[in-house]
Amino acid sequence: MDYVKKGAWSPDEDQKLVDYIMKYRIWNWSHMPKFAGLSRTGKSCRLRWINYLRPDLKKGPFSxxxxxxxxxxxxxxxxxxxxxxxxxxxxxxxxxxxxxxxxxxxxxxxxxxxxxxxxxxxxxxxxxTQKKPLITNCPNIQSLDFTNSSSSSSYITFDENYDFLETSNQHNDVTSIVNQVDDENIVILESNPDDTTSSSSSVDLHIKDFMDVSVDSSNVVDFWLELYMAADNLKI
DNA sequence: AACCGTTCCAACCGCAAACGG
DNA sequence: CCCGTTTGCGGTTGGAACGGT
Structure with a gap:
């Protein structure tokens, strides 16, 4: 039984696999390793290619x-x-x-x-399985847009690192209503319906003031997920 | 600096499906 | 249809990286 290497792949092994596939394509995973000069199982090669080396892979965090x-x-x-x-x-x-x-x-x-x-x-x-319509619409990572799903609108802004802005109360014309649903750790954010001065639907929230009681997340994805689930549960 | 607990992800394993003779 | 081989899938885990003390 030939020696079969396990564990993390070295840059050299990666290069061998990429070079071989680029030259000869994928023809048989279980036979290919020895022709490529790799002491790996075909299974290991396949996994490495599919999950890491394929040129069409998207790297980086999920949008x-x-x-x-x-x-x-x-x-x-x-x-x-x-x-x-x-x-x-x-x-x-x-x-x-x-x-x-x-x-x-x-x-x-x-x-x-x-x-x-x-x-x-x-x-x-x-x-x-039918696709459920999305409750929220998030056109970009900088703002979360609930306008399509609710008569009122809510925006939350984040800094370039996707962390919450620690805003001052500079937007006094706009206030927020925070509803915490019992035991669910859910927060729904809405613009103040009494606010008639604001054509803008932008709401800067001093989020960290109520973070402790509602959401323990510290980035936009996690927080947005909380909002998403809340909206979904309450059928906004 | 050293230690320790936690988080995250690359890569493993076992099993099932697909393929081909 | 049967059976051996290959491919694909989902659960799990080892260990690197990170954060806190």
Missing amino acids: IEEVEIVIRMYQSLGNRWSAIAKELPGRTDNEIKNFYHTHLKKHLGTKVEVKPKSRKKAKQIEMS
């Missing part, structure tokens, strides 16, 4: 739009990571699974997992 898709797909499909990944070009099932376990689990809880007897059956379920 709000991508998070939104993951949430929506997870809610309809459950733990069918590869199916979810098909909706996110450049993201792998493994990456989405990791993202879910590290960022979303605490918000979404554990869904009843879809474990159909066969993949064909799973496909049928997938095809019959």
Whole structure:
């Protein structure tokens, strides 16, 4: 039995794999490693290529739009990571699974997992699942726009690091109403309906004042998730 | 600086599906 | 249809990185 290397890939191994695939394409994962000069299983090579070396992979953090898709797909499909990944070009099932376990689990809880007897059956379920309309619309990462889903509008602004702005009360013409739903750790933010002076729907909130009682997150994605779930639960 | 607990993700494993003779 | 091989999927985990003391 030949020696088979395990564990982290070295830059040299990566280069060998990339060079080989670029030259000869993928023809057979289980036979290819020895031709590529790699002491790895085909399985390991395949995983490394699919999850890390493929040139069409998207690197970096998930965008709000991508998070939104993951949430929506997870809610309809459950733990069918590869199916979810098909909706996110450049993201792998493994990456989405990791993202879910590290960022979303605490918000979404554990869904009843879809474990159909066969993949064909799973496909049928997938095809019959209607996409739920999105409750929120987040046109860009700097502002969260609830205008499409509510008669009132709410904006929260963040700094370039996606951290909450610690605003001063410089926008006295606009106030916020904070509703905390019992035991749910949910916060709904709305502009003040009495405010007739503001054609602008921008609301700067002194978020950290109520962070402790409502949300323990410290970045825009986590906080937005809280809002998203709140809006979803309350059918705004 | 050293230690320790936590977070995150790359990569593993086992199993099932798909393929091909 | 059967059976061996290959591919794909989802759960799990080792260890690096990070943060706090």
